[in-house]
Amino acid sequence: MVLRGCREKRADVSPQRSTRLRRRLAATLVAVVLADLVFVGALLGAIAPLVETLRTALAPAIPATLWWLVLVSVALLALVAVQLRTARTMTLSRTDVRRLSESEAPALFERVRRLATLADCQPPAIGLVDSDVPNCFSVGGRDPMLVVSSGLRDQLNDDELDAVLAHELAHLRNRDATVMTLATFLPTLATDRPVAGLPRWLRANLFGGAILFAFVVALGWTQSASPTAIGLVAALSLVLGGIALGVLATPVVYLSHRLSQDREFVADRAGATLSGKPEALASALEKLDDSVGSTPQQDLRSLDGVVDELCLLPHGFVRDAAEGDGGRFTIRLRSHPPTSERIDRLREFAAEIES
Template sequence: MADDLSRRMAATLALVLAIDAALALLAAALLDPWLGSLLAAAGVASSLARHVALSVAVLAVLVAAQLRYARRELLAEADAAPTTAEAHPDLHARVTRLAALADAPVPAVAVADADVPNSFAVGGLRSGTVVVSRGLLDRLDPAELDAVLAHELAHLTNRDALVMTLASFLPALVSDEYALLEDDLPDGARPLVLGGLFVAGYVLASSFVEAPLLSATAVVQYLVAAGVTVLVGGVALGLLATPVVYLARSLSRQREFVADRGSARLTGDPAALASALSTLDDAVSPPTADARGRYEYAGLDGMCLLPHGFDEGGDADDAFRVETRAHPPTAERIDRLRELAAEIATGG
């Protein structure tokens, strides 16, 4: 099972990187008419050299965004704030002890401001972040809490949390879950930035617009060129992100079984995780709407311990939830853990 997970992780990561490269090449082709004159003035004369320079620049931006922005947005999606050992000493002590047992770096710890019990892990290059909700901390006994924390640590040590974090970026971008300008700009600055981009684009368009710069014809040609660039780029992004969704869902299902076994090995108590899964599953009402028939991608799709997300009830379009088909059935996970507990008890 672990070998199968490794193959799925490698396939998902390779697909994400291949799509990044394809997007970078397409972006270079779309941006060349706009930036070609600037690059030529900077000494990049040949068309091939311009495409290589633009492709490398776009690829660097994409990878940097996936490593930094996706992690930040996933935590924000769950309303999770980093916590300290002073604020949650028992929680930090447990994570530190379990990380030492696993011979793994101690991850950061965050607590989601939600009564619904759940948890997830966000991957990073060096370590990651384990997120638990207030509801989870309130409902689990010490052994169950250790089992859940060990499960999330298994996601980090297996590196599947990192792959899922990277894979979440492009689909979430397509589904318009990331408001890049709104999130990164001070209040009131967005109109100024958009206006500046409009003016800068208009100036750059002077290299290919065949009309006097301040004429109505030039404005129309600029708007058409900008619209075509955005439309082609958006359609390509949507098409290329689609296979990531399906491969990430497949990975999500397999990774839960492997992390369950990793938790059982680390704590030596499979029954504790089975009990925790049963407790948390019973604590949440079923979703009021079935999202399985819709093409959409929630930012934390498939990344939580259980598929009920962090919101209970409310409107389905506003609720933060994970599609159930991205997870194995909880009952099946519990049965496998009980079988493992029986094997350990009998020395099998």
Template sequence: MASRDLLGRMATTLGAIVLANLVLALVFVTLLEPWLAPVFDGVGLSRGVAFALATALCLGCLLVVQLRYARLELLAEADARALVPDERPELTDRVTRLAAQLDVAVPAVAVADTQVANSFAVGSVRSGTIVVSEGLLETLDSAELDAVLAHELAHLKNRDAAVMTLASFLPALIADEHVVFGDHLPRWTRSYVYGGLLFVAALLGSSFTDAPVFTLNGLLQLAVALAVTVVVGGIVLGVVATAVVFLSRSLSRQREFVADRAGALTTGDPATLAGVLERLDGHSNAPVEDARNDAEATSGGHYRGLEGMCLLPHGFDRSREGATDGGDPLQVDTYAHPSTIERIARLRTLAAELERAPYAE
């Protein structure tokens, strides 16, 4: 039942992402049609056919670029470095063994240089990458590390890691967490890239401005056209990203429960993963007050980007816990982790069920 619920939420979230990007593609192509008219006319296509092809091409590019870009940004935010062949063979062998047990393609493995104990998985079309921190590797014993890695592999097998990686892009973009081209272009080339884009825009804009584009009047008309394109596109982006935010928050909660269960069943020891969550989240003592209050305090509230992908919602930098961004109006809270207490309770219930299973007859 839980797996079917997860699949349903994944399908709904993915549908919302595709629909949001389709709306964006339609808006972008509509806004850019005056700029692209010379290209359409040059290839001899009717406006309807050209518009449909441009929209399909824009949609495909948006989805591919977002998945790749979001993956790179999440890894960069964690300062994670992919392991090269023959580096940390005991870790890669462990991942390979667990991947075989879960019948999932062996992912890449990266290590984040931080003492904060945490992990996460980012998805791609074929497989993905599992990231663990130095602090996690130093803190956990062999069985505990197996439990955490199995949890992350379950995210990859269920494909929820790929959906959540893709879902992280639009909210982060409107929250101003992503910069166009980011750090993936050498700094010295950026002025040339932006200058080239402006030059192409000026050439395309010459087809609908009333004055030569490189005159004062022409430049003013071009600036107005660019401003309208950016403002309208930004408004539409904010609206369509809202649906992705709410659906991905719901998916985030369910995916953790399913990965907890799948990972625990893979190792055959739910109590070990429960112990890891309890120890790493700082709750080694049983609550003595209303558990609902404690659960609310430890659920992590709403998290953006990397924090929403992690095993525990404190991300890779505990100094940010409870911090705010000063009420930034563009800030968008993306993900809500389930309560760690609830996750532990479910794992302990599963452990009890497995202990009773041999005696069920």
């Protein structure tokens, strides 16, 4: 009887990938790949003579078109893999996530393992953010992780915590957590917070400037230009690099915004189905949303929307009123649907189940 009940529960919680969600997942992924293709094309175009020399020396029998197609494909796949790994690392480092061992939180691990079994997916790693602000998020990749704050565990009862964890497992099961993690890479490069010790403007201008200058080299203009002209073009590329990076990231930001509208609703419904208690998830959202208004202002510090976008609720984990944008341009991904609308839909779903 127990096994039969588990099989029935799994059937109920199979990924609810609506047609619109699938389209937006695909569109966001395509936007990320196209942005990477611009970088790969510029880089390989800049070193085209060297690539042709290698083809002649190593594989002269391979047609040039096939050689380039294989080379671009391999480089693109490698870049996407590195980008996902880097985006995941940057996201976790920005929130000071500490990976938990099962001995530290056996009850939490048991909850996640039980829910993952019902959802027919592998239990993810579990991370903890030491913050009184209640929230959670999931990051995808080869080693998916479900991250919770200490405040989340303290403020929710057992049913509410189960429902919230089920919501995050739905993100991982639907693969939208992986796509959203990948999509945070370019916006992270363009945010105001330092990464790897580099200030935002320098990091963005270096990355965007390298792409611009590689394009100029790929077009062959530098072959007949003087060293002075090349130096001026390189300097101009560096100055305009941040703008170029922003233009490159804009489609990813826009499509991530559209994707977020659907992925939260789908994960809410899937999480409510998995936990079997839609009202518990509605209660958790209401409780967590209300708690933000009562949180001391010094405990809230902005994460520039990049990490916030992955969270259950769009307030992130911390926000400091003393830290502002200072009038500087920042790409933001604050695109969660209204929490009140999510709560209303969950309560309508609960009424459907009861009737």
